[in-house]
Amino acid sequence: MPADFNWAIGGEAGDGIDSTGKIFAQALSRAGRHVFTSKDFASRIRGGYTAYKVRTSVDQVQSVVDRLDVLIALTQRTIDENLDELHEGSVIIYDGERTQMQDVEIPDGMVGLSVPLKRLAEDAGGAIMANVVALGAACEVGSFPIENLDSALEKRFKSKGQQLVENNMEAARAGQDYVKEEYDHDFDDYDLETTDEDYVLLNGDEAIGMGAIAAGCRYYAGYPITPATDVMQYLTGRIENWGGHVVQAEDELSAINLALGAARAGARSMTATSGPGIDLMTETFGLVATSETPLVIADVMRSGPSTGMPTKQEQGDLNMALYGGHGEIPRFVLAPTTVSECFWKTVEAFNLAEKYQTPVFLLADLAMAVTEQTFSPEAFDMDAVEIDRGFVVDENDIGEHQTEKGQFKPHELTEDGVSPRAFPGTDGGAHMSTGLEHDEMGRRTEDTDMRIEQVDKRNRKVETATEREDWSPREFGDPDSDTLVLSWGSNEGALVEAVRFLEEDGIDVRFLSVPYIFPRPDLSEEINDADDVIVVECNQTGQFADVLEHDALRRVKRVNKYNGVRFKADELADDIKETLAAEAEA
């Protein structure tokens, strides 16, 4: 019996798939089990199929796998869509009394449990609870104590009255009892044991929002866009408690400029968006950089170009984050690799932005943003959060940064490239700043020498940061292996598991997960020392592979996925095996 249990509910959009899945995930989390969820919009057929998948174990789980143990199928299509993942002994729960499910085909070797979901729900108080009846049935199959479902139901329905909560509890038990009484099958294969552990369940967008508050962000401006909207929704109603404010802008052009305005006034500030929004925001990147204003810009990537596939995974904006905007724009690009890293990289992004007075891109992706994952609270140790606002001067020390005539120098030429900042409202600090090339005082200039001095000074900040800060990759697998796998972003979880699968098959792999895209660690030695180098990413062209080849002056192998679905651990293990085999043949 595998240590993990894979469960899903699928049906048509509007069937309450998401909320039912979330209730189950919460119940598992409350029972002290680790959870990793994914939303499956993958479609081999046209039309509205959606599923919420939960992988759970007593150990931390970091990816999805190609295996489904229990499936609640509200439509025949849910079964068809998941044939590859279902296996011998998989349990399919469905409502055989529904007209459209009467002729359901349960594949050979699988267990079909026909449960009258709708009828039992009606008996408990309303057909709308049919999914909860199914949850009860699933609890029976997984030997999961149904009491754990109760607190999740209470949380979900409490605001609508105690009666509804009790009806739902009853509905769940009706499902459980039905399976117990009608099916003489031994489901002991699955035993979802509970623990006393205390977990939090959150997704990457929420972790970014949480990181922003912890880092002292006081101003957020955004425009709703999938899959970044959760950042704004998380902050709304919370950030006020820490002296901050969220603004819903008229468009993304406004959002980034709002964030810039608040930053110039002296508030830590950020915006978050996805590809189409980043396109609009690109206009302002150069002004942020030349005016040397700290700003955190999060791009939660989705499938592009244009409107693309808004609810699907892709890591296609790396080049945009690295090179977007005309002229040469100094910047930092961070790409968190896990949901909890979304928190820490956001904190880091704010500190980098203010220490070096540059735009900092936080490149997250949809797979992470919509994944609910459990963590121990210790993963978010607030005492470890440090805030460094950089070189800010006030009325007491401003005199050291003025010309002989008392003019403040916001773009003072310094050895490390970092100049003093004076917030408006500070005596002795009045100055202008501009997107035009300027001198130390912020006055426009076309003086050829000053142009070079200022361009070099801005880029010197990047050099300084490259030396001063830690840009190390995250290391997994066998450090002595001749096979080096490199990746970035949310692929880390699936790769860590894939490395373990490969190890079981006797294949040792060294895996470096790179959270810093620019500046990035110099990996040329690691790349040139390895026999095989494989770069894994969710895009077609291999944007990260390109920059690594450029760094190391060596060709690498590429594993790319761009069908809109995130990598799965077992699939990745196979991909790496195939790549190595092809190399051996060649």
Next chain:
Amino acid sequence: MSAFNAIDDEREIDREEFTPALEPQPTWCPGCGDFGVLKALKQAMPEVGRTPEETLLVTGIGCSGKLNSYFESYGFHTIHGRSLPIARAAKLANPGLEVVAAGGDGDGYGIGGNHFMHTARENHDMTYIVFNNEIFGLTKGQTSPTSPMGHKSKTQPHGSAKQPLRPLSMALNSGASYIARTAAVNPNQAKQILQEAMEHDGFAHVDFLTQCPTWNKDAKQYVPYIDINESDDYDFDNTNREEAAEMMFETENKLHEGEVLTGRYYVDSDRPSYQQEKQNIGEMPDEPLAERYFDEDYEWERSYDMFLDKHA
């Protein structure tokens, strides 16, 4: 008590303080209306009682964008069309600042038109001066959003076929709570209107007619002018939305017939600003967002259970 020491500094203010040591003399063309805006602004500041150190002037791109260089204060010369979001967010972050945004008619009514509508709609507590010369000056004379029909330029050689935009009506329909038009050739009225606009609690829009003798007509483009609040020929209540709308419509029509009407068109002193509205519903803290929270003695409680409900 603000964390910023220049805010609410009670002292005598001389208008010469607003002349920068570095660029005291503007480089606008002789006879340009932009001089009039600069002069009126410098004169209005001491009346409003704000110093250069507590004033933030945000500009767009165009001849008008050079205003920063010739006006001593905290200044931010931004990008084309985006001065308003930057200015209104700065004001929200530090309400103790006097925030003024300025730009041309192309900047504010063209490329930045959406921000103009929404900043007015949200009634941010700030002043927006639009240098309206009915032409693109810095790029040497192309048709602008306010150029009249039939206006010939290098880009519309057969005369503009487009209806000019109606800036006053647009401000009113969008929700601005103070709307005025003045002209560079009318320095006293201009100074008074800028003063009122800055003192107004809410979004104050000033459509400032700035003649362009180089690329448009001549230095006397907006002469003579009539002050509608003082002229006996016009009688309307500028606190009445309907009457204001009618007066604006007439004014916009007459400009293209050669008659220059100016004055205060709409004043709503009761409407709360964005910040007040947000504070009333608990979405905006009382303390400024911009603060010295980097001070070592600043502490705030950060524990995960304040950020997250357990188990979500």
